[in-house]
Amino acid sequence: MAAHKVPETKEEKLALIYENLAETINPEIIEGILDEGRNVKVYWGTATTGRPHTGYFVPAIKIAQLLHAGCEVTILLADIHGFLDNLKAPLELVEHRSNYYQWTIRAMLEAVGVDTSLLKFVKGSSYQKSPDYIMDVYRLCSVTSEHDAKKAGAEVVKQSSNAPLSGLLYPILQILDEEHLGVDVQFGGVDQRKLFTAAKEWLPKLGYRQRAHIMNPMIPGLHGGKMSSSEEDSKIDLLDTAETISKKIRKAEAAPKVVEGNGILAFIEYVLLPAAELKTGTRSFTVDRSRDSLEPLVYTDIQAIHTDYQNDVLTPQLIKPAVAQAIVDLTAHIRDSYAASSEWQDIAAQAYPAPKKKEKKVKDKGSHYPVRTKTDAAAKEAPAAAKEDVPSTKE
Numbered sequence: 001m002a003a004h005k006v007p008e009t010k011e012e013k014l015a016l017i018y019e020n021l022a023e024t025i026n027p028e029i030i031e032g033i034l035d036e037g038r039n040v041k042v043y044w045g046t047a048t049t050g051r052p053h054t055g056y057f058v059p060a061i062k063i064a065q066l067l068h069a070g071c072e073v074t075i076l077l078a079d080i081h082g083f084l085d086n087l088k089a090p091l092e093l094v095e096h097r098s099n100y101y102q103w104t105i106r107a108m109l110e111a112v113g114v115d116t117s118l119l120k121f122v123k124g125s126s127y128q129k130s131p132d133y134i135m136d137v138y139r140l141c142s143v144t145s146e147h148d149a150k151k152a153g154a155e156v157v158k159q160s161s162n163a164p165l166s167g168l169l170y171p172i173l174q175i176l177d178e179e180h181l182g183v184d185v186q187f188g189g190v191d192q193r194k195l196f197t198a199a200k201e202w203l204p205k206l207g208y209r210q211r212a213h214i215m216n217p218m219i220p221g222l223h224g225g226k227m228s229s230s231e232e233d234s235k236i237d238l239l240d241t242a243e244t245i246s247k248k249i250r251k252a253e254a255a256p257k258v259v260e261g262n263g264i265l266a267f268i269e270y271v272l273l274p275a276a277e278l279k280t281g282t283r284s285f286t287v288d289r290s291r292d293s294l295e296p297l298v299y300t301d302i303q304a305i306h307t308d309y310q311n312d313v314l315t316p317q318l319i320k321p322a323v324a325q326a327i328v329d330l331t332a333h334i335r336d337s338y339a340a341s342s343e344w345q346d347i348a349a350q351a352y353p354a355p356k357k358k359e360k361k362v363k364d365k366g367s368h369y370p371v372r373t374k375t376d377a378a379a380k381e382a383p384a385a386a387k388e389d390v391p392s393t394k395e
Contacts, residue, residue, distance in 0.1 A: 156192055287319060
């Protein structure tokens with residue numbers, strides 16, 4: 001159970017649900033459900049492709065807050081979506097990766113001490129192949145244009161000049177998931193806004209009700225861009241050692257006095273501060289200054305951190321070790337759980353097998369026929385050499 005007080009009033013629950021969000025569509029749906037006195041049902045979907053990294057803590061912290069606010073949360077392990085999105089997840093690995101995600105996400109939520117009794121995991125393939133669902137796919141395809149499908153998935157589906165039709169199905173499936181999972185709210189990143197607005201328009205065409213949508217901002221990665229599973233230096237794996245975490249944070253971009261686009265500061269705001277409150281009941285971030293024989297700096301809100309950083313009181317040299325240590329502490333439970341579970345380790349090996357080493361091909365240098373021995377070659381060259389040694393008799 002989380003350490004701090006469980007929200008009881010509507011206002012307390014809404015404050016936790018809306019905290020740090022970039023945008024909310026149809027908030028009246030959420031408020032109306034709370035007025036009815038029932039739990040808000042929320043789903044968050046993740047395509048089971050690359051290995052989850054610390055960037056996944058951004059949605060995980062919001063999911064933890066939703067659970068703490070009394071929401072019933074469904075995590076959709078979107079295995080079919082991962083296959084549809086330009087084959088990001090090969091079919092033979094989809095099942096293993098879905099299992100890996102489930103183990104990992106649960107460990108992330110346990111790391112902040114949140115009660116997971118209202119949490120459930122659902123694999124997309126468990127219902128997305130049913131007759132009712134497939135019929136709804138056909139129905140929605142019949143009233144959706146190619147242009148609108150491309151627009152809805154523009155920010156979430158990999159684009160290419162000759163894209164497969166599966167990319168057009170991706171947003172259709174995600175929108176139908178709201179109905180077939182029986183939820184009130186879909187949660188995602190602000191990069192899914194076009195898809196969420198499409199859901200608001202498309203579902204009523206099939207006679208289904210609108211849902212609310214809540215969106216996290218897209219925060220910069222360690223090198224200013226998006227934290228990506230495919231770029232090793234842009235992310236910190238959830239199973240990285242303390243030494244590796246410190247090394248990667250030291251290399252992170254953090255220009256002195258610059259707050260905008262600073263991935264280090266964004267991670268403190270959207271992960272470390274709320275995680276501390278969920279885990280201990282106190283929102284705090286501590287910066288050690290013992291090397292300068294000074295008292296530590298203890299922050300309880302991001303604005304104070306921004307102010308000190310802009311004024312160079314809080315320098316990159318001070319903040320990076322503090323962030324590294326906070327990440328080490330936050331991921332300790334995940335590393336320990338992984339080390340203690342042979343089942344999880346086996347799943348990881350099957351989900352993300354080590355790349356096969358390419359065998360070095362022996363170059364075929366060809367052959368001579370008939371084969372000339374060294375003795376034959378020397379005998380052939382001997383008369384010519386002797387001829388050169390005979391002195392000329394011409395005057």
